[in-house]
Amino acid sequence: xxxxxVRGLSKAFPIRSGAFRRRLARVVDDVSFTLNAGETLGxxxxxxxxxxxxxxxxxxxxxxxxxEVVFGGQDLVKLGQGALRARRSELAIVYQNPYLSLSPxxxxxxxxxxxxxxxxxxRGSALTTRVVELLEAVGLSADDLSxxxxxxxxxxxxxxxxxRALALRPKLIVLDEPTSALDVSVQAQxxxxxxxxxxxxxxxxxxxxxxxxxxxxLADRILVMYLGRMVESGPxxxxxxxxKHPYTLALLAATxxxxxxxxxxxxxxxxxxxxxxxxxxxxxxxPRCPLAQELCRTQAPALRxxxxxxxxxxxxAEELPGA
Amino acid sequence: xxxxxVQDLRIAFQTHAGRFNAVNGIDLAIERGEIFGxxxxxxxxxxxxxxxxxxxxxxPGEVNATRLNLDGVDLLGRxxxxxxxxxxxxxxxxxxxxxxxxxxxxxEQLEHVIGHHLGMKGxxxxxxxxxxxxxxxxxxxxxxxxxxxHQLSGGMQQRAMIALALASGAQFLIxxxxxxxLDVTIQAQILRLLRSLRDKxxxxxxxITHDLGVxxxxxxxxxxxxxxxxxxxxxxxxxxxxxKHPYTQGLLAAxxxxxxxxxxxxxxxxxxxxxxxxxTGCPFAARCTRVFEHCRDVMPMLLEVAPDHGPDHGPDHxxxxxxxxxxxxxxxxxx
Numbered sequence: 001x002x003x004x005x006v007r008g009l010s011k012a013f014p015i016r017s018g019a020f021r022r023r024l025a026r027v028v029d030d031v032s033f034t035l036n037a038g039e040t041l042g043x044x045x046x047x048x049x050x051x052x053x054x055x056x057x058x059x060x061x062x063x064x065x066x067x068e069v070v071f072g073g074q075d076l077v078k079l080g081q082g083a084l085r086a087r088r089s090e091l092a093i094v095y096q097n098p099y100l101s102l103s104p105x106x107x108x109x110x111x112x113x114x115x116x117x118x119x120x121x122x123r124g125s126a127l128t129t130r131v132v133e134l135l136e137a138v139g140l141s142a143d144d145l146s147x148x149x150x151x152x153x154x155x156x157x158x159x160x161x162x163x164r165a166l167a168l169r170p171k172l173i174v175l176d177e178p179t180s181a182l183d184v185s186v187q188a189q190x191x192x193x194x195x196x197x198x199x200x201x202x203x204x205x206x207x208x209x210x211x212x213x214x215x216x217x218l219a220d221r222i223l224v225m226y227l228g229r230m231v232e233s234g235p236x237x238x239x240x241x242x243x244k245h246p247y248t249l250a251l252l253a254a255t256x257x258x259x260x261x262x263x264x265x266x267x268x269x270x271x272x273x274x275x276x277x278x279x280x281x282x283x284x285x286x287p288r289c290p291l292a293q294e295l296c297r298t299q300a301p302a303l304r305x306x307x308x309x310x311x312x313x314x315x316x317a318e319e320l321p322g323a
Numbered sequence: 324x325x326x327x328x329v330q331d332l333r334i335a336f337q338t339h340a341g342r343f344n345a346v347n348g349i350d351l352a353i354e355r356g357e358i359f360g361x362x363x364x365x366x367x368x369x370x371x372x373x374x375x376x377x378x379x380x381x382x383p384g385e386v387n388a389t390r391l392n393l394d395g396v397d398l399l400g401r402x403x404x405x406x407x408x409x410x411x412x413x414x415x416x417x418x419x420x421x422x423x424x425x426x427x428x429x430x431e432q433l434e435h436v437i438g439h440h441l442g443m444k445g446x447x448x449x450x451x452x453x454x455x456x457x458x459x460x461x462x463x464x465x466x467x468x469x470x471x472x473h474q475l476s477g478g479m480q481q482r483a484m485i486a487l488a489l490a491s492g493a494q495f496l497i498x499x500x501x502x503x504x505l506d507v508t509i510q511a512q513i514l515r516l517l518r519s520l521r522d523k524x525x526x527x528x529x530x531i532t533h534d535l536g537v538x539x540x541x542x543x544x545x546x547x548x549x550x551x552x553x554x555x556x557x558x559x560x561x562x563x564x565x566x567k568h569p570y571t572q573g574l575l576a577a578x579x580x581x582x583x584x585x586x587x588x589x590x591x592x593x594x595x596x597x598x599x600x601x602x603t604g605c606p607f608a609a610r611c612t613r614v615f616e617h618c619r620d621v622m623p624m625l626l627e628v629a630p631d632h633g634p635d636h637g638p639d640h641x642x643x644x645x646x647x648x649x650x651x652x653x654x655x656x657x658x
Contacts, residue, residue: 046506047477153594154365183364183533188577188590195585210506217579217588240581254511256536258575260560268515269508272476 003171003204004035004058009067011050011057015277025276027053029228031067037171040198040205042219042236044212044251048273050228051208055174058206059091060084072171089119092165096177098157102149108135108160109145115167134163137200138193155186162193172204179214191217212255216240221309224248227284228276230303234310244312244320246289267321283315291316325352326527327376327495330390334371334551337383343598345371345384347551347606350625353544355394358521358528360542360559362535364574366595368551369531373497376529377412378404393495409440413488417500419480423472429456429483430468433490440491455486458523460516478509482516489520496520499531514541535574539563544643547571550595550606553625557644567628567646569611605649613650623647 009031012024028050035041043051056062058069060076069076076087095101102111112131116122122130132142138159149157158178165173175194179187195218197203209215215222216236223233224247232245243249250269271288274280280287286296295315303313314320334346346368353359361369375386376393378401391398393411401407416422424432433452437443443451453464459482461467472480481501488496498517502510518541520526530542538545538559545562547555547570555568566572576589593610596602605611608618625647 046508184535184574185364185577185591188579188588191579192588192590195587212507213579213581216581217583217585219584236584250508254507256507256510256514256534256540257580258535258539258563258578260539260563268511270512272478272509273506 001037002034003037003039003072004206005068005070006034006054006058007032007068007070009054009057009069010065011053011062012065017277023277026279027228027276028057028064031225031230033223033230033233035172035204035206037204038198038202039221040207040219042215042222043206043208043225044210044215044222045225046210046251046273048227048276049225050276051225052176054225055093055176055206055208059088059093059174061093089115089168090171091174092168092170092172093174093176094158094161094165094178097181098152098154098161099149101161102157102164104149107146107148108140108152111149111160112163112167115164119168130167131163134166135160137166137197138163139189153186154182155189158182158190159193162190162197166197166201169201170203172206174206174208176208177210178207180209180211187214194218212251213257224251227273227279229284230311230313231285232310232312232314234306234312235308238308238310242320244306244310244317245285245314246291246320247285249320283313291320324392324395326355326357326394327351327353327529328390328392329376330388332372332375332386332388332391334368334375334380334387335385337385338599341599345551345598346375347602349548349551349553351546351553351556353527353529355527356521356525357544358518358530358542360530360532360538360545361548362532362538362545363548364533364595366598367548369548370499372548373414373499373529373531376497377408377414379408409436409491409493411493412495412497413491413493414497414499415481415484415488415501417503419477419484419504420472422484423480423487425472428469428471429475429487433468433487436487436490452486452490455490456483458489458520459483459486460512461486476509477505478512481505481509481513485513485516485520489524489526494525495527495529497529497531500533501530502537503532503534510537517541535563535578547574550602551598552606552647554607554648555644555646556625561644567644567651568607568648569613569650570607573610573612605647615649617649621649623649626651 009028011028012026014022015025017023031054045051057064064077109131112134113127116127116130140159179190207215207218219236222236222239224231226247232248243252250267253267267290269288282298283296283301286292301313301315303311305311306317329349329351332346332349336343363369371380374380380386388399430452434448437448437451452468456464456467461482502513517528521528532538542559545559546553549570555571566575573591577591579588591610596606604619604621605623608614625645628644628646628651
């Protein structure tokens, strides 16, 4: 069952360049995808590719410039503030750094209780019972109620952020690099927790990360973005077995694996991601693409469906070397 | 004699809560031209170890060792570090934007270092600065010399930082999480650059990181730190093919990898012991799945793994895999 459908979503920010000139930076450019209930979609790309902005537009923390965000049959973009607030309880977000996303002034009880106080009528001991229940669901206990974020380890603080996200029994949680600030042994604990919670509560995740190994661990499907555009999407196993866009291939090759016997990467990228103010003509990836040809410099490739539910925006998707 | 020799390095901080032991007796020997990786999680003592090599451990830190020697220069009890910092040892950090001076152009910063350490001025210094930029993969030297740090991308800033580190003629480079703030494709470029600088100039590099993948891809040898103790030391290929210490095994098992989807990751339960607590026995004992009585009483020494342990004896066996664990009754290494 489709829980979330994003259609043609774009977000442009006006950038001042010179005294009277304003230009538009199209940070997210015409992104469409669907997410089923209980499913995980991994959103992958490097800094500045628009993945966080896309997530913020879906939650309407940021207003999309154009496009639709159909959640549970209703376009969230068209909702007024009151109606949006009612629907918001079904969506939640967990950020990268819990010490920044959790208020330093509130204790654990108040942090987890805050969404419940705002959206429900729970008060007093019933409220505390629910807070403890949530803490136990994420592997914390009533002993932690009076602590503040700074007294917790990174892993514990992130568990509090997850408990807070779970408080209103959402259907979808956006996870924006939830383990990037954690050590590997703690990252493993948090990933295990996320897998368990998804199973128990039937949650859908939109999982944002730059780390492909972490994404593949959770995601059923992966969407790769480059400079605001979708370049590839498909089932996780298909993307890892045979990526159909040179950028995905390069990301996979660049991800360092703790395996000295891994074959030498077949593709390496030079240069940097260009500015979204001045996206290159033709395919946006062509200046860094080792396989670019004349066609790529002039004509922007459209997203094309390939086999196995795979979609790619590359003129030469069929001719890529296997990874 | 090794290029860098560290024997029984101990670093402690006197705090209001008591004495905090950050490093508890590390032995290290790094050869000239080697890329040595020091890997461990937050708070394991990897950064403070590298700071001790430059005399930069902040007060009230106390540094003690029986030997601390870089290329024949004694670093112990030194008050005047000018001969060491910059001239012999240079350091690059995680965030190049915070390490470069935002108020000077890169040309000014490079020429300042070149003037100070090599006594070059004017066009000679400018020429040298341009050469350095070329060396670190920034061919458009004219433009970059005139640029301020904020005008460069993160990857270019880190390249410029490396040029600045090399400008003084240092032969030993400490790279503390040099790619942690960078995207993976840029990280791959910087790691490739570090290896090529080693090959070209014979640099010795101490790479400090929490990322086991980065170590496997870049380093010749690796030391694994846990709670201020070196628990395992081996050639990178050997370590990743056959990790011996339960902590190293745990770290590798905790990593999500292609094919691990949906499976339970082997998280290491419990927490790192505080440096404030006195540790008797093995520092990993409280979290170890293979712990036995002896582990809690006696601190294991870093010993050579006897060749009849594990699957890796054979033609490529070199007696260079040490582990601090009672599970391996090793033969003691003579120094």
